Amino acid sequence: MAQFVFENDLNSILKLDAPITNAPLARWQRKAKEGGCSSTNTSINTSVLSPMKAANRSHSSSKTPSKTPGKSQGKLQGTPSRVGGDRFIPSRSAMQMDVASFLLTKENEPTAQSPTKKEQQKAWAVTLNGFDMEEAKILRLGGKSLNAPEGYQNNLKVLYSQKATPGSSKKPSRYIPSMPDRVLDAPEIRNDYYLNLIDWSSQNLLAVALNDSVYLWNYLTGDILLLLQMENSEEYISSVSWFNGENYLAVGTSNAEVQLWDVEQQKRLRNMVSHSSRVGALSWNNHILSSGSRTGHIHHHDVRVAQHHVATLSGHSQEVCGLKWSPDGRYLASGANDNLVNIWPCVQGDSAEFAPVQTFTQHQGAVKAVSWCPWQSNVLATGGGTSDRHIRIWNVCSGTCLNSVDTHSQVCSILWSTTYKELISGHGFAQNQLVIWKYPTMTRVTELKGHSARVLNLAMSPDGCTVASAAADETLRLWKCFEVDPVTKKEKEKARNSSKSIIHQSIR
Amino acid sequence: MAGQLTREGITLKGSAEIVSEFFFFGINSILYQRGIYPPETFTRAQKYGLTLLVSTDPDLKNYLNTVVEQLKDWLYKCQVQKLVVVITSIDSNEILERWQFDIECDKTVKDDSVVREKSPKVIQEEIRSVIRQITATVTFLPLLEEACAFDLLIYTDKDLQVPEKWEESGPQFVSNSEEVRLRSFTTTIHKVNSMVAYKKIDS
Numbered sequence: 001m002a003q004f005v006f007e008n009d010l011n012s013i014l015k016l017d018a019p020i021t022n023a024p025l026a027r028w029q030r031k032a033k034e035g036g037c038s039s040t041n042t043s044i045n046t047s048v049l050s051p052m053k054a055a056n057r058s059h060s061s062s063k064t065p066s067k068t069p070g071k072s073q074g075k076l077q078g079t080p081s082r083v084g085g086d087r088f089i090p091s092r093s094a095m096q097m098d099v100a101s102f103l104l105t106k107e108n109e110p111t112a113q114s115p116t117k118k119e120q121q122k123a124w125a126v127t128l129n130g131f132d133m134e135e136a137k138i139l140r141l142g143g144k145s146l147n148a149p150e151g152y153q154n155n156l157k158v159l160y161s162q163k164a165t166p167g168s169s170k171k172p173s174r175y176i177p178s179m180p181d182r183v184l185d186a187p188e189i190r191n192d193y194y195l196n197l198i199d200w201s202s203q204n205l206l207a208v209a210l211n212d213s214v215y216l217w218n219y220l221t222g223d224i225l226l227l228l229q230m231e232n233s234e235e236y237i238s239s240v241s242w243f244n245g246e247n248y249l250a251v252g253t254s255n256a257e258v259q260l261w262d263v264e265q266q267k268r269l270r271n272m273v274s275h276s277s278r279v280g281a282l283s284w285n286n287h288i289l290s291s292g293s294r295t296g297h298i299h300h301h302d303v304r305v306a307q308h309h310v311a312t313l314s315g316h317s318q319e320v321c322g323l324k325w326s327p328d329g330r331y332l333a334s335g336a337n338d339n340l341v342n343i344w345p346c347v348q349g350d351s352a353e354f355a356p357v358q359t360f361t362q363h364q365g366a367v368k369a370v371s372w373c374p375w376q377s378n379v380l381a382t383g384g385g386t387s388d389r390h391i392r393i394w395n396v397c398s399g400t401c402l403n404s405v406d407t408h409s410q411v412c413s414i415l416w417s418t419t420y421k422e423l424i425s426g427h428g429f430a431q432n433q434l435v436i437w438k439y440p441t442m443t444r445v446t447e448l449k450g451h452s453a454r455v456l457n458l459a460m461s462p463d464g465c466t467v468a469s470a471a472a473d474e475t476l477r478l479w480k481c482f483e484v485d486p487v488t489k490k491e492k493e494k495a496r497n498s499s500k501s502i503i504h505q506s507i508r
Numbered sequence: 509m510a511g512q513l514t515r516e517g518i519t520l521k522g523s524a525e526i527v528s529e530f531f532f533f534g535i536n537s538i539l540y541q542r543g544i545y546p547p548e549t550f551t552r553a554q555k556y557g558l559t560l561l562v563s564t565d566p567d568l569k570n571y572l573n574t575v576v577e578q579l580k581d582w583l584y585k586c587q588v589q590k591l592v593v594v595i596t597s598i599d600s601n602e603i604l605e606r607w608q609f610d611i612e613c614d615k616t617v618k619d620d621s622v623v624r625e626k627s628p629k630v631i632q633e634e635i636r637s638v639i640r641q642i643t644a645t646v647t648f649l650p651l652l653e654e655a656c657a658f659d660l661l662i663y664t665d666k667d668l669q670v671p672e673k674w675e676e677s678g679p680q681f682v683s684n685s686e687e688v689r690l691r692s693f694t695t696t697i698h699k700v701n702s703m704v705a706y707k708k709i710d711s
Contacts, residue, residue, distance in 0.1 A: 136589050136590075136663045136664065136665065136666060137663070137664060137665075137668070137670075137676055138592075138661050138664075138676060138677045138678065138679060139661070139662050139663075139664055139670060139674045139675065139676060140659055140660060140661050140662070140674065140675060140676075141571070141574060141575055141578075141660065141673060147598060147655070147657050317633075317637075338640065339640060339643070361554070361557065361558050361559045362559045364541075364643050365643070365644070385647075386647045387541065387643050387644055387647060
């Protein structure tokens with residue numbers, strides 16, 4: 001029996017010595033084969049073909065590179081390594097024998113390149129250089145490059161490292177509290193510039209859309225009511241807007257619906273489907289509800305009739321994010337992601353199609369902040385996004401830009417005060433502040449800071465004293481920034497009474 | 509140029525003009541939006557139904573006009589492959605940003621006798637969205653903190669005679685870059701694909 005075992009052993013050794021037909025190529029074989037390629041790009045080849053691990057092993061085992069080409073790698077690993085070397089070369093581990101032998105053998109090899117290799121090299125050149133050296137040349141107009149004047153600093157750098165909003169600041173003539181009156185949590189509010197998520201009703205209810213639900217917060221009592229929640233949790237509320245005067249709330253959703261809710265009954269009255277994409281902006285003009293969609297279309301819905309979709313305004317090529325009817329109901333202002341502001345008439349032209357009476361192209365960013373002046377019916381304020389950062393005041397009748405101011409920050413929302421000749425704007429990076437501006441000079445009255453992420457929307461209380469700001473830091477802050485000073489209020493009333501009597505006298 | 513736009517159909521000459529004009533406004537927009545030059549040296553111009561900003565610096569204007577005129581000639585001969593705007597830091601000479609416009613020429617069109625059917629209005633609409641995208645990129649491109657210079661590279665056919673004052677250059681890539689493809693437009697004779705590569709911010 002013993003001799004059979006010996007014979008088997010012998011056989012297996014012989015088998016090991018013979019080249020294995022199906023086995024992967026030995027390392028030196030692979031190296032030699034890919035040699036041509038490695039010259040075009042060494043870094044990639046070394047990383048792919050000889051990973052660090054393999055290289056380390058060949059160092060430590062201090063084996064001599066095999067001279068017999070037939071020997072397989074398996075056999076090499078089987079041989080016990082001779083640590084310490086021999087008497088001629090005491091430390092073989094310090095020498096990269098296989099690398100040396102590879103370089104020696106490779107040098108003798110003919111460098112004939114096959115057509116496929118040429119092709120491969122060309123492909124490498126194209127991917128590395130982006131073009132084929134043999135088919136193109138790169139030209140530039142000679143001479144020195146034209147540099148910006150000495151001392152010029154990138155205005156964007158100024159923007160992002162600035163300390164305060166520019167514009168000559170005016171000392172406030174009245175007291176404006178710098179801290180918010182109240183801070184409310186707004187968990188899961190969507191940080192999406194293109195949505196309009198809060199609105200304050202004349203009944204002092206603040207409607208807030210938090211992801212897939214709409215909550216109503218009563219400013220007077222502090223009660224919170226969950227009005228509605230989307231059935232599908234992947235859908236979300238994209239806009240809310242109160243019907244003037246009464247307790248009806250219009251809700252735009254991500255699945256392109258416009259819903260009408262009765263708040264007292266907590267019931268949905270209508271579900272109006274006409275858009276094909278999410279509805280990010282809503283505005284009421286009596287019984288006409290206008291809705292702007294991601295498609296760039298604005299639809300008018302007559303909420304009283306069954307065929308609610310009465311008109312389509314197509315003047316934008318991208319998502320409508322700002323939409324406001326003028327207080328007198330004559331014009332609709334729309335701002336969109338295509339950087340345009342369109343002013344639409346309330347009735348269509350002769351061709352039975354709505355065409356904008358004005359189109360303002362001056363903004364260099366998406367226009368979300370759109371607000372009409374409450375005391376001058378043809379004055380509109382608009383604010384642009386990150387790439388624009390300007391607030392512009394327009395006369396929509398003449399189409400002229402009355403004033404513009406660089407706010408150095410994304411303008412997310414604008415409101416006009418009803419008590420003072422002032423505007424308030426909400427901003428994004430870097431200060432996330434609210435700024436109060438004097439109209440028409442557009443000097444800065446004050447800044448309200450506190451939000452730690454960009455302000456998304458602003459809403460004003462029905463009495464015009466308080467402004468609510470919703471921000472991406474998941475808070476709602478209420479600022480009592482337009483409160484009427486009791487002394488001036490009294491004086492004003494007195495003046496009104498006295499002026500009345502003067503009129504009476506003059507009539508007599 | 510205005511007459512070109514009112515005519516229906518596109519000839520090779522008209523196409524070269526539209527494309528070179530796009531580059532003039534496109535490069536100006538990049539220079540303004542990226543803050544390479546002071547914003548007060550730019551003036552507003554109405555183009556493509558947009559308000560665009562164009563430099564008023566006489567040297568810069570002269571330079572751009574020279575390049576664009578030469579480009580128009582090459583576009584007419586269908587010898588251009590790419591136009592690249594390279595933005596480099598002046599201090600470190602490091603390449604920070606690279607706007608690449610690949611131009612595909614239809615070489616079958618040899619002279620003005622060929623008229624392609626494409627409404628100039630549609631082309632203008634396409635160009636408008638490319639320019640808008642250039643404007644919108646400031647929202648994601650990293651801030652250019654140091655003073656920067658720009659260079660224009662034009663990739664041409666190999667057999668082209670290098671004109672006077674022009675010299676050959678390397679491709680000038682951004683190392684460790686991130687790339688964003690932008691929209692493209694076509695006049696049916698020339699097709700322009702745009703892309704911007706910028707230095708990845710280590711995080």
